[in-house]
Amino acid sequence: PLTIGVLALQGAYDVHAKALTSLGAVPRLVRRPEELEGLDGLILPGGESTTILKFLERDNFFEALDAFVKETPTFGTCAGCILLAKDVNHPAQKSFAALDIAVERNAYGRQNDSKILFEPTTLAGGPLEMVFIRAPRINRVGADVEVLAEREEHPALVRSGHLLAATFHPELGSDVRVHQLFLDMVREHKDGRG
Numbered sequence: 001p002l003t004i005g006v007l008a009l010q011g012a013y014d015v016h017a018k019a020l021t022s023l024g025a026v027p028r029l030v031r032r033p034e035e036l037e038g039l040d041g042l043i044l045p046g047g048e049s050t051t052i053l054k055f056l057e058r059d060n061f062f063e064a065l066d067a068f069v070k071e072t073p074t075f076g077t078c079a080g081c082i083l084l085a086k087d088v089n090h091p092a093q094k095s096f097a098a099l100d101i102a103v104e105r106n107a108y109g110r111q112n113d114s115k116i117l118f119e120p121t122t123l124a125g126g127p128l129e130m131v132f133i134r135a136p137r138i139n140r141v142g143a144d145v146e147v148l149a150e151r152e153e154h155p156a157l158v159r160s161g162h163l164l165a166a167t168f169h170p171e172l173g174s175d176v177r178v179h180q181l182f183l184d185m186v187r188e189h190k191d192g193r194g
């Protein structure tokens with residue numbers, strides 16, 4: 001089976017681990033840089049990206065993750081999407097800049113800061129439940145970024161090569177199609193390398 005890390009410094013990591021288990025993968029909660037060793041893929045969960053970054057300042061964890069996400073399949077959800085993004089605004093913040101998108105943090109204001117939508121996507125199986133919590137908005141995607149789902153005409157689920165990012169929380173709710181997609185990407189990457 002595939003071993004998938006879930007960064008477990010802060011935020012919604014436990015529910016990701018459950019989704020992975022339900023799909024036959026082995027989750028590993030990652031709290032130290034050496035726990036990245038041997039992973040087939042990694043999930044950067046939602047939470048508070050500023051807080052997660054603060055934890056990453058210790059033990060050269062930021063540098064270790066920076067190198068990891070550039071080589072190994074990684075799925076960023078919400079705060080995790082912000083950490084992967086090339087450009088971060090509102091306010092600007094350090095990131096791995098691995099995924100060629102621009103995000104605006106907390107872009108929906110107080111009134112709309114949590115919202116559940118059912119929207120069509122490029123995934124088979126009908127509309128997808130998307131749970132947004134103090135979500136960022138993707139305002140720009142690079143030419144090699146594929147848009148798989150949208151919220152109000154802005155990309156909400158995107159893929160570029162070995163990287164996947166969602167501005168919502170696919171681990172909340174019972175639909176595991178986005179996690180399945182990520183596991184398929186991880187398998188593809190692993191087989192591709194032989």
Ligand code: GLN
Pocket residue numbers: 045046047048049050077078079080082105106133134135136
């Ligand atoms: N607002 C958070 C941030 O800017 C993200 C919210 C979330 O992950 N649900 O990091």
